[in-house]
Amino acid sequence: MSAASVESERGGLASGLPSAKLEDLARQARGRIVEYSHRTGTPHLGSCLSCVDVLIALYFRSLRIDPSRPREEARDRFILSKGHAAPALYQVLALRGFYPAALLDEHAAEGTVFADHPPTPDRLPGIEAATGSLGHGLPMGVGMALSARIKRQGCRVFALLSDGECNEGAVWEAAMFAAAKQLGNLAVVVDFNKWQATGRSEEVMALRPLADKWRAFGWSACEVDGHSMDELVRQFSRLPDGAGKPMAVVAHTVKGKGVSFMEDDNNWHYRIPTVQEVAAAKKELGLPA
Amino acid sequence: MRNAFAEEITSLGADDPRVVLLSGDIGNRLFDEFKQRAQDRFYNCGVAEANMMGVAAGLALCGLRPVVYTITPFATTRCLEQIRVDVCYHKAPVLIVGTGAGLSYAQLGPTHHSCEDLAILRTLPGMTVLAPCDAMELRLCVRAALEHDGPVYLRIGKKGEPLVHQQAPEFSIGKAITVRAGTDVCMIGTGNIMPVLLEAADTLEERGVSARVESFHTVKPLDEERLHVLFEVFAMVAVAEEHSRIGGLAGGIAEWLARQECVTGRMLSFGTADEFMHEVGPQAWARRKYGLTAEDIATTVLERLGRPSRAIRQ
Numbered sequence: 001m002s003a004a005s006v007e008s009e010r011g012g013l014a015s016g017l018p019s020a021k022l023e024d025l026a027r028q029a030r031g032r033i034v035e036y037s038h039r040t041g042t043p044h045l046g047s048c049l050s051c052v053d054v055l056i057a058l059y060f061r062s063l064r065i066d067p068s069r070p071r072e073e074a075r076d077r078f079i080l081s082k083g084h085a086a087p088a089l090y091q092v093l094a095l096r097g098f099y100p101a102a103l104l105d106e107h108a109a110e111g112t113v114f115a116d117h118p119p120t121p122d123r124l125p126g127i128e129a130a131t132g133s134l135g136h137g138l139p140m141g142v143g144m145a146l147s148a149r150i151k152r153q154g155c156r157v158f159a160l161l162s163d164g165e166c167n168e169g170a171v172w173e174a175a176m177f178a179a180a181k182q183l184g185n186l187a188v189v190v191d192f193n194k195w196q197a198t199g200r201s202e203e204v205m206a207l208r209p210l211a212d213k214w215r216a217f218g219w220s221a222c223e224v225d226g227h228s229m230d231e232l233v234r235q236f237s238r239l240p241d242g243a244g245k246p247m248a249v250v251a252h253t254v255k256g257k258g259v260s261f262m263e264d265d266n267n268w269h270y271r272i273p274t275v276q277e278v279a280a281a282k283k284e285l286g287l288p289a
Numbered sequence: 290m291r292n293a294f295a296e297e298i299t300s301l302g303a304d305d306p307r308v309v310l311l312s313g314d315i316g317n318r319l320f321d322e323f324k325q326r327a328q329d330r331f332y333n334c335g336v337a338e339a340n341m342m343g344v345a346a347g348l349a350l351c352g353l354r355p356v357v358y359t360i361t362p363f364a365t366t367r368c369l370e371q372i373r374v375d376v377c378y379h380k381a382p383v384l385i386v387g388t389g390a391g392l393s394y395a396q397l398g399p400t401h402h403s404c405e406d407l408a409i410l411r412t413l414p415g416m417t418v419l420a421p422c423d424a425m426e427l428r429l430c431v432r433a434a435l436e437h438d439g440p441v442y443l444r445i446g447k448k449g450e451p452l453v454h455q456q457a458p459e460f461s462i463g464k465a466i467t468v469r470a471g472t473d474v475c476m477i478g479t480g481n482i483m484p485v486l487l488e489a490a491d492t493l494e495e496r497g498v499s500a501r502v503e504s505f506h507t508v509k510p511l512d513e514e515r516l517h518v519l520f521e522v523f524a525m526v527a528v529a530e531e532h533s534r535i536g537g538l539a540g541g542i543a544e545w546l547a548r549q550e551c552v553t554g555r556m557l558s559f560g561t562a563d564e565f566m567h568e569v570g571p572q573a574w575a576r577r578k579y580g581l582t583a584e585d586i587a588t589t590v591l592e593r594l595g596r597p598s599r600a601i602r603q
Contacts, residue, residue: 073352120379121350129350133374139340140375143347143355150309150329150353170371173340181332 017060019229025095026056026229030258031287032091032101038278040087040107042116046256046268048088050193051160053227054251055092058158061229062236067097070125074153077144079129081137082162082191083117089127090114098126135168137161138188142178145186145246156185156239164196167205172217175246179218182244187236188214190248191226193255195266214248226251259284290445290481291388293424295319297431298356303327308435309348313338313359316388338368345383346375354382354435360394361387361403361444365410376440377413384434386443390420390480391531392561393447395575399565403444407479408536410442411509417462418509420444420480420530420538423453426506429460437462446481453483453504465512471501474590475523479505479538482531482559485576488583489590496591508538511545520546520554527557527590531581534560557593559586 017025029052037045059065063076080089094101107114113123117132128144131137141159148155165171178186192210194201201207214221220241224231235249255269256262259281273281279289295316302308303326310323310331324331334341338359345355357364364387365372376383387406394401411418419434419441421427427445434441458466468483469490478486483504490500503519505512519526528539539558546552561579569575576582580589591597 122380129347130374130378133370135339136343136371136375139343139371140347140350142340143344143349144351145347146309146332146344147348147351147353150348151351170337170339170343173335173337174343177334177337177340177344180335 019233022056022060022229025060026052027258027285027287029056029088029091029095031282031285033087034259034273034278034281036087036091036104036107038273038275040109041272042087043270043272044084044087044116045271045273046195046262046266047082047162047193048085049257049259049262050226050253050255051082051085051191052088052092052258053229054160054189054191054232055088057229057232057236059092059096061233063158064155067126070098074155076155077128077141077157079131079137079141079157079159080118081131081141081159082134082165083131083137086114086116086118089118093126096126099124134162134165135170138171138174141186142174142183145178145183146181148185149183156187158187158189158236160189160191162196163190163192163194163201163207163210164204166190166207166210167196175214175217175219178246183246184240184244186246187239188246188248190250191253192250193253195255195269197269211248211250214250218245219248220245221248221250223250223252226253227257290421290424290427290450291316291319291448293427294386294388294431294445295323297428299323299326301432301435302330302356305354307352307354309353309355311341311345311355311357313341313357313363315359338363339371342368342371343375346371346379346381349376349381349383350379354384356384356386358386358388360401361389361406362401365403365406365442369409372410372440373413377415380415380439382438382440384441384443386445388445388447390444390446391482392572392575393481395566395572396569398569399567402566404531404533404561405536406442406444407508407530407532407538408540411536411541415439416509417441417507418444419462419506420508421506422478422480422483422504423450425452425454425457426460426466426504429457430506433460433462444480450481451484453487463507463510463512465515466504466506467501468504469500469502471499473499474525474527474594475501475503475519476527476529476586476590477503477505477519477538477542478529479508480531482529482581485581485583486529486586489586492583492587493590496587496596498591498594498596500590505538508541511541513545516542516545517552520552523554525555525557525593527559527586529559529581529586531576532560533563534558535563555593557589559589
């Protein structure tokens with residue numbers, strides 16, 4: 001599907017795209033992400049592929065946003081706190097119509113705004129916060145959720161964190177503060193792909209029981225299949241929950257999801273695919289060569 | 290300065306729906322009136338400064354004007370990356386207020402001293418750095434900072450500092466204030482060292498040396514226009530600050546001087562040494578330790594000017 005045809009369907013988003021359609025979009029996004037990594041030499045492919053379904057579910061079903069008015073004041077906010085998955089966000093924002101996909105195709109090595117981590121909001125429509133150093137997105141999201149309360153706006157804030165990112169102390173500072181302030185309009189989604197840059201996340205830091213940790217910090221928490229559009233959309237629709245608790249969605253995912261030879265292989269945290277690997281990946285994804 | 294800050298932020302912020310006051314679990318009674326008047330815009334963020342700074346950036350990105358208040362090291366180095374990334378990179382209009390400037394909390398030990406903050410914060414792109422010399426300048430700084438469309442670091446003392454300005458001077462960010470006219474030597478100060486500099490000027494006057502005194506309340510951006518004039522008029526410019534001699538106001542001026550094509554000049558720098566102060570005492574004692582007294586400054590200035598200095602000690 002071309003970006004243009006996605007664009008023409010934007011009107012149908014309010015009523016909600018069916019899951020099969022979302023899954024199709026996720027396949028498109030994965031194909032583009034793999035191609036982009038090859039073309040631009042951008043790493044973190046495994047981390048991008050593990051969160052594609054979360055991004056598609058949010059941008060095509062859950063977020064109350066209008067790509068033609070990216071700075072609309074009462075919009076929902078999404079922060080990619082795991083900023084190293086920027087290539088995934090870039091593709092999803094393009095698919096959603098924040099900017100033409102051609103902008104990404106024209107990516108030049110020198111002077112591009114498409115860094116390996118998201119730029120500041122003034123540089124690219126759809127970006128809510130520049131991230132890249134882990135542990136920053138959630139506190140900023142807390143500020144945005146707090147702002148909505150102060151301004152009496154109904155908007156919601158979603159922050160996507162990696163499991164490795166949960167090593168950062170600032171995440172838990174933010175968790176305690178959000179719970180104390182009863183920020184029921186705030187959600188964390190943890191892309192729990194069980195890996196961090198150089199090791200199994202559980203072996204580096206004792207993360208488990210991750211959902212219980214969030215509960216112990218005063219959040220409502222649940223665990224979902226992070227590749228199930230139905231489960232993701234259903235859970236996101238529960239925000240805000242009536243109890244005034246921030247919500248943690250621990251999304252069980254597979255690093256490198258969607259391309260068999262990348263799945264659960266942490267080499268793809270840094271590896272760049274070859275021409276042959278791009279072709280093989282696209283074939284697996286059911287995309288034209 | 291602390292009380293003046295609380296009064297000013299309350300009078301400016303309590304009725305301004307953009308202003309949100311965040312405190313790192315200090316200043317409990319200080320903001321009672323603000324809390325009373327704007328309950329939904331005061332947050333004690335606890336002992337979690339990294340989060341507090343990120344929250345401030347998030348608020349600012351939504352159009353609010355957060356003011357972050359805590360003891361200087363915790364408002365600066367403790368959460369430096371959040372200041373750099375969340376605040377400065379986003380050009381977020383956050384007002385960061387560090388209380389206990391320089392040696393104000395000398396007695397509390399090196400964890401609470403802040404003699405590196407100007408140097409560190411000054412290097413952050415887009416950051417404005419303010420160090421008012423008294424309660425009057427502080428109030429003017431707060432007003433200007435809340436109108437400034439970008440991040441501001443405001444370094445304030447403790448309480449009970451003497452007033453330098455008897456009435457409100459003309460004020461804008463980046464414009465130095467001439468506190469005392471003089472013709473033989475120029476002394477530039479920033480922040481709470483200013484009363485000491487004025488006393489040093491008195492001492493110099495007694496020795497027949499007329500000293501001009503400038504308050505550089507804005508450490509960044511420097512008042513380059515004023516610097517041009519000062520270096521042109523005076524053979525020697527002395528810079529004093531309750532801060533390390535590395536990277537503060539004197540450092541900034543020296544960097545500026547190095548970039549000039551036609552300006553030359555002699556500089557003197559008064560500040561703290563490159564060390565942690567393991568033995569503590571009152572602020573006045575700490576100033577003596579680092580040669581930051583009126584007599585020390587006057588003596589050194591006289592020596593460098595080639596004038597006899599012994600007489601002043603008589």
